[in-house]
Amino acid sequence: MRIRSVVALVAVLSLAACSGDTGPLSTDVLPDQPAVTQTAPPAETAPAPNCNPRASLRPAGSLPAPGDMPAGSYMETIRKRGRLVLGTSQDTLLFSSRNPFTGKIEGFDVDMGRQIAEAIFGDADKIQIKVIAYDKRVSSAADGSVDIVADTMTANCDRWQDVNFSSIYYEAGQKVLVSSSSKAKRIEDLGGQKVCSAAGSTSYENIGKVKSSKPVIGVAKPAFGDCLVAFQRNEVQGISTDDTILAGMASQDPYAKVIGPRFTEEPYAMAMSQAHPEFARFVNAVLARNRADGTWKKTYDKWLGDFGAAPEPPKAQYQ
The missing domain is CATH 3.40.190.10 (Periplasmic binding protein-like II)
Known part of the structure; x- marks a missing residue:
């Protein structure tokens, strides 16, 4: 079982003010934001654009070999930089939280990012974690502050106006x-x-x-x-x-x-800048491979296996 003590949780929360690095690479942590207490917005909001938020960009073909990214692609830009910059949180237990014993941020979402790094470099450790606030997930992906966001993020039509999403990797x-x-x-x-x-x-x-x-x-x-x-x-x-x-x-x-029962559907996807559609196609090819070869199931079992047997991974939908 992966259940930790309440004392360990307090340690995780107290570390929230520390740096967001998970290894020797440099990192950038955003400052805390003040809390806001208010009545949640009413249901009468402007209608979302008509789209299928689960449908992403179709992979262009087979994956290139790690370390040999197509010339001029955003994957090649990342390879030359030497690290993939992942935007995520540091206190979402099991998905992206700081281990109080190692100080590293880990979880299901972090492993999603590590799998993209491995596909680019052949080394999952070539990743830099940038801790971002929940309300900065869209803007951080859209403006290129990070290469990719994996942070229990629901793909919806409003967000599709600002970022490209991967295919769905988790149903919540x-x-x-x-x-x-x-x-x-x-x-x-x-x-x-x-x-x-x-x-x-x-x-x-x-x-x-x-x-x-x-x-x-x-x-x-x-x-x-x-x-x-x-x-x-x-x-x-x-x-x-x-x-x-x-x-x-x-x-x-x-x-x-x-x-209670679930009262919403929350399909999780990774977010990327719309300036690099080839990167979204590449990410989707990685996800497709991982669904097929059992990597997704192993990742589920590692982080979420305490809640029961792994379901079938979400099936990819493409535009």
Whole structure:
């Protein structure tokens, strides 16, 4: 079992102010952002563009050999630089969190990035992790601050306007975490109460769409680790995000439980700049290979196997 103690969790959270490096390569950590408490946005928002957010760019063909990237491609630019820059968080348990014993950021999402680095260099360690806030995931990919973002990021039509997404690599759905003594059975039972989620996440937006007798009060924090601290201090009555992330939180807190059915679909994809469509095609070729050769399943078993047998990986859809 990969369940750590609550003390270890506190160590992870206390390290959040440290550098975001996972190895000898240099790194750049963004400063913490102030928390915001407000009612989550209402459901009456402008309609999203009509698209299939799961459909990505089709791979161009077979993968080039590691170290031999096509001339003029963005993959060649990355190879010449000597490292892939991955944007992610450092406190999303099981997906991208700092190991309190090694100081390295690790998890399912980090391994997704490492697999791209391995395909480019033949060496998964040639990766630099840049810790980014949840509400900077789209902008960091769009402006080239990072090469790729893998950070429990839902592909949706609004975001497709600003970035290219890979094919879907994980299927999640939103639930809510509450105190083990709570009488609530689902998020609708938390009307009039405070529920925390990360600023800039679709999870936070979805809180405002919950129909209950009283509006659920959305509380936005810079990261889900901050939500967990607020929950443990009784500043909020719940945390709402994707089910697997919540399961990781609940494994760290014996006084918490995850309730209710999934009330959203959250297809995870990696985000990249639209300036380099060949890179998105390359990433999709790596994902296709990893689905076929069992790498995806091994990655699932490594990080999420405590929650049961690995499902079939999400099938790729292309434009």
